[in-house]
Amino acid sequence: MDASFLQPIEAAVTLSVIWIGLGLIGLAFMRAPRLVSHAVFPAGALVSILLAATGLWAIGAPPSAAILPAGLPDLPFHVRIDALSGFFLLLLGGVSFGISLFAVGYFRDTEAATLGQLSLQYHVFLASMAFVLIADDAYLFMVTWESMALSSYFLVTTEHHEERNRKAGFIYLLVAHIGAISILLCFGVLHGGHGDYTFEALRAAELSGFWATVAFLLAFFGFGAKAGMLPLHVWLPEAHPAAPSPVSALMSGVMLKTAIYGMIRVIYDLIGGIRWEWGLTVLLFGAATSLFGVLFALMQHDLKRLLAYHSVENIGIILIGIGLSMVFVGSGHPVAGALGLIAGLYHTLNHAVFKGLLFLGAGAILKSTGLRNLNEMGGLIRYLPHTALYFLIGALAISALPPLNGFVSEWLTFQASLQAPLLESSVVRSLVPIVAAVLALSGALTGMCFVKVYGVAFLGQHRHELAEKPREASRWERAGMLWLAAACLALGLLPVFMIGQLNNVSQALINAGLSNEAMASDWLWLVPTSSAQASYSPIVFLLVIAVVFELTYLVVRQVYHGRLRRSDPWDCGYPEQTSRMEDTADGFGQPVRQIFAPVFLIHREIPRADDPQPVFKQSVQDRHWYWLYRPIARFTEFLSGHVGKLQQGRISIYLLYSFLTLIALLVFAQ
Amino acid sequence: MNLPFYTQLINLLAALLLLLAFAMLTQRRILSLINLFALQGFVLVLSTLVVAYSTHQSHLYYSALLTLILKVLFLPWIMHRLIHALNVRWDVETLIDIPATMLIGIVLVIFAFNLAAPISQFAGTITKSTLGIATASILLSFLMMITRRKAVSQVIGFLTMENGLFFAATSATYGMPMVVELGIALDVLVGSLIFGVFFFHIRETFESLDIHHLEKLKER
Numbered sequence: 001m002d003a004s005f006l007q008p009i010e011a012a013v014t015l016s017v018i019w020i021g022l023g024l025i026g027l028a029f030m031r032a033p034r035l036v037s038h039a040v041f042p043a044g045a046l047v048s049i050l051l052a053a054t055g056l057w058a059i060g061a062p063p064s065a066a067i068l069p070a071g072l073p074d075l076p077f078h079v080r081i082d083a084l085s086g087f088f089l090l091l092l093g094g095v096s097f098g099i100s101l102f103a104v105g106y107f108r109d110t111e112a113a114t115l116g117q118l119s120l121q122y123h124v125f126l127a128s129m130a131f132v133l134i135a136d137d138a139y140l141f142m143v144t145w146e147s148m149a150l151s152s153y154f155l156v157t158t159e160h161h162e163e164r165n166r167k168a169g170f171i172y173l174l175v176a177h178i179g180a181i182s183i184l185l186c187f188g189v190l191h192g193g194h195g196d197y198t199f200e201a202l203r204a205a206e207l208s209g210f211w212a213t214v215a216f217l218l219a220f221f222g223f224g225a226k227a228g229m230l231p232l233h234v235w236l237p238e239a240h241p242a243a244p245s246p247v248s249a250l251m252s253g254v255m256l257k258t259a260i261y262g263m264i265r266v267i268y269d270l271i272g273g274i275r276w277e278w279g280l281t282v283l284l285f286g287a288a289t290s291l292f293g294v295l296f297a298l299m300q301h302d303l304k305r306l307l308a309y310h311s312v313e314n315i316g317i318i319l320i321g322i323g324l325s326m327v328f329v330g331s332g333h334p335v336a337g338a339l340g341l342i343a344g345l346y347h348t349l350n351h352a353v354f355k356g357l358l359f360l361g362a363g364a365i366l367k368s369t370g371l372r373n374l375n376e377m378g379g380l381i382r383y384l385p386h387t388a389l390y391f392l393i394g395a396l397a398i399s400a401l402p403p404l405n406g407f408v409s410e411w412l413t414f415q416a417s418l419q420a421p422l423l424e425s426s427v428v429r430s431l432v433p434i435v436a437a438v439l440a441l442s443g444a445l446t447g448m449c450f451v452k453v454y455g456v457a458f459l460g461q462h463r464h465e466l467a468e469k470p471r472e473a474s475r476w477e478r479a480g481m482l483w484l485a486a487a488c489l490a491l492g493l494l495p496v497f498m499i500g501q502l503n504n505v506s507q508a509l510i511n512a513g514l515s516n517e518a519m520a521s522d523w524l525w526l527v528p529t530s531s532a533q534a535s536y537s538p539i540v541f542l543l544v545i546a547v548v549f550e551l552t553y554l555v556v557r558q559v560y561h562g563r564l565r566r567s568d569p570w571d572c573g574y575p576e577q578t579s580r581m582e583d584t585a586d587g588f589g590q591p592v593r594q595i596f597a598p599v600f601l602i603h604r605e606i607p608r609a610d611d612p613q614p615v616f617k618q619s620v621q622d623r624h625w626y627w628l629y630r631p632i633a634r635f636t637e638f639l640s641g642h643v644g645k646l647q648q649g650r651i652s653i654y655l656l657y658s659f660l661t662l663i664a665l666l667v668f669a670q
Numbered sequence: 671m672n673l674p675f676y677t678q679l680i681n682l683l684a685a686l687l688l689l690l691a692f693a694m695l696t697q698r699r700i701l702s703l704i705n706l707f708a709l710q711g712f713v714l715v716l717s718t719l720v721v722a723y724s725t726h727q728s729h730l731y732y733s734a735l736l737t738l739i740l741k742v743l744f745l746p747w748i749m750h751r752l753i754h755a756l757n758v759r760w761d762v763e764t765l766i767d768i769p770a771t772m773l774i775g776i777v778l779v780i781f782a783f784n785l786a787a788p789i790s791q792f793a794g795t796i797t798k799s800t801l802g803i804a805t806a807s808i809l810l811s812f813l814m815m816i817t818r819r820k821a822v823s824q825v826i827g828f829l830t831m832e833n834g835l836f837f838a839a840t841s842a843t844y845g846m847p848m849v850v851e852l853g854i855a856l857d858v859l860v861g862s863l864i865f866g867v868f869f870f871h872i873r874e875t876f877e878s879l880d881i882h883h884l885e886k887l888k889e890r
Contacts, residue, residue, distance in 0.1 A: 652816050655812070659812050659816060
């Protein structure tokens with residue numbers, strides 16, 4: 001390409017800097033909240049869509065790099081954009097476009113001072129994520145990784161006057177920093193004392209087997225903490241409900257994905273020489289995360305908490321795809337490995353889109369009714385018809401129902417697991433189908449969970465006396481949700497285009513793509529390996545469904561014509577019907593709670609038989625708090641209690657400490 | 671022993687420096703302490719000038735001038751004013767009695783000479799034998815900070831330590847780069863101004879400059 005022509009990297013850097021500028025403008029003009037919400041956020045959305053275009057462009061283009069005139073002296077920032085970065089920039093831009101549009105409407109009534117700060121943190125958050133994706137040295141990566149964590153911490157604690165939110169923010173910051181330390185150590189191991197922290201140098205460094213495994217484990221747990229992998233997921237269900245809804249959408253949809261990006265970048269690109277044992281670790285953690293996430297999601301009645309647990313589940317599914325890919329690549333089957341990688345990446349994109357959409361839907365409900373407890377909702381479809389439609393599309397997508405996008409990526413993951421007979425080790429060969437079965441189980445439970453959400457929230461009678469009639473979401477909010485819902489449909493109906501792009505990513509990363517036959521298929525049919533084995537055409541599927549539905553409808557109309565009788569739904573012959581007789585969210589989860597009882601920590605308070613005002617109380621808690629986090633907290637407290645004894649309060653003693661340290665160091669130096 | 675004249679002169683000044691450090695360690699009166707500090711600064715200026723003249727290191731003239739203005743004139747003047755303003759002339763109490771402090775000081779000097787012996791063999795400067803003295807005076811001023819109770823004498827200890835560091839730098843490598851030296855000079859200046867402000871606040875709060883009042887500030 002002509003050197004004078006604009007390179008993708010220049011476009012990406014410029015756009016990210018514009019984001020920061022927009023944030024500062026928002027802060028500077030915070031006395032004009034109307035301007036901030038209706039000019040700065042739409043401008044941010046425009047930058048998003050341009051960044052998405054840059055990302056798409058970068059997937060096809062050769063890698064381009066640059067050195068930024070920023071950073072410390074002798075330690076400039078390196079940036080580089082390749083197919084993998086391009087794909088994630090596409091994800092970031094595409095999803096944040098919808099979210100920023102939504103934010104225009106969502107934040108329109110926010111208090112002026114809060115809005116100014118929100119605008120700054122929001123856009124800095126976006127820009128740091130973009131810089132994380134294009135960073136080409138460990139220094140810039142860690143700096144922007146931290147600024148991403150900090151800006152999102154401030155976003156989580158936007159409503160800091162509530163203690164619950166401050167606590168959630170603290171847990172988030174704690175886990176984020178533990179993860180960051182682990183990542184930092186990983187870079188330290190990778191660079192092995194050469195003094196050069198560019199990714200190029202890290203890539204070139206040769207590691208012995210032991211140190212490569214150490215680096216892998218550090219990267220896996222560091223990025224896993226950010227992604228919400230078991231058992232480091234605890235911050236997710238706390239932070240997502242605390243944050244304003246567009247921020248939850250951004251965190252769950254995009255920020256978790258930067259952790260996936262980091263994992264792939266470090267493990268595939270920087271460490272290299274993948275082993276199947278690593279893949280197996282990722283695979284098993286992924287399976288456990290996915291099953292655990294969905295089980296806990298079923299137990300929730302706070303809508304945003306429920307969605308947060310579903311993020312945990314979907315991160316598990318993504319990890320299953322990546323783990324499969326690593327197992328195959330590590331045992332010398334790059335084509336199957338490419339399939340797993342593509343499945344994982346495609347699910348990454350899909351989850352970003354539909355989870356963004358669902359969080360926005362939850363935000364629209366919260367904004368118009370003030371409700372977040374499912375047990376108090378009901379019948380919202382009558383007040384929020386547009387939101388209900390978009391939420392339905394998101395719910396179908398996350399439940400992996402064809403012809404929506406969630407199905408495509410889960411199906412690809414299954415196809416990847418069906419390549420298991422290629423493997424030599426019989427243990428792994430038998431483990432892969434078990435993981436696939438876990439995936440199927442969690443898929444089915446997700447479906448159940450969203451039947452619960454949709455049925456309880458949007459259908460039936462409303463159970464809560466609302467002060468005023470809920471108003472439908474504003475035009476901006478609807479535009480944001482429409483964009484993401486359309487993306488769900490497009491990614492579901494026309495997967496072949498995106499799979500082609502992902503094939504480029506896979507080619508660039510592991511020098512292998514899908515089989516020739518798979519790539520030769522036309523736009524209508526998606527063929528993962530060969531058409532003799534499996535193929536899927538969402539459009540044909542949609543047509544068949546539509547035709548069958550239409551025919552059934554016509555037949556029913558013909559047969560029952562004129563004999564329609566209007567009455568209350570689910571009447572069941574009762575003389576009187578109140579909303580208290582409806583199935584609640586907790587009631588819906590009861591069978592799962594019974595079957596998987598050992599997984600949960602359940603507290604029940606059952607009233608006595610002669611209690612005049614019986615109240616039944618129940619809470620479901622996460623066991624991880626008790627077996628993992630409490631002991632660590634206690635140990636830390638014990639340790640700091642003893643270290644605290646050093647603090648005497650006398651300056652002479654403190655000086656003596658430094659003096660003795662100095663003497664000791666001098667003796668050593670001798 | 672037939673050392674060149676300049677080396678002998680520097681060794682003499684170094685010995686004076688160490689002697690002054692011991693004198694400060696034993697001195698109970700704050701006013702005399704400040705005078706000793708100014709004297710030590712003056713000895714430092716002389717030794718820097720001798721090194722500068724004998725080795726033709728022109729930048730050392732500047733640092734000598736800087737030391738003269740800052741440590742011999744300006745800081746002692748500020749200290750004097752401070753003492754008058756706060757009305758503290760005496761520092762009767764030390765944590766350890768003076769003979770014991772002297773003994774510890776002697777141990778420290780022996781330790782410092784032991785430490786410096788292998789290093790000064792490698793140093794190519796004409797001042798190499800003084801590195802031990804420089805280290806010793808740093809350790810002695812540290813000791814002074816530990817054993818004193820009044821905040822003023824601790825600040826003087828801190829400034830004396832800086833003298834020792836400066837001497838070490840001149841004797842080991844003919845001084846630090848000018849930028850670093852200017853930076854340190856500014857730090858010392860700003861540091862002592864901040865100390866001055868703190869003195870007033872400490873006295874206002876506790877009606878005394880005795881630092882054991884600060885013990886209450888710890889967490890539990």
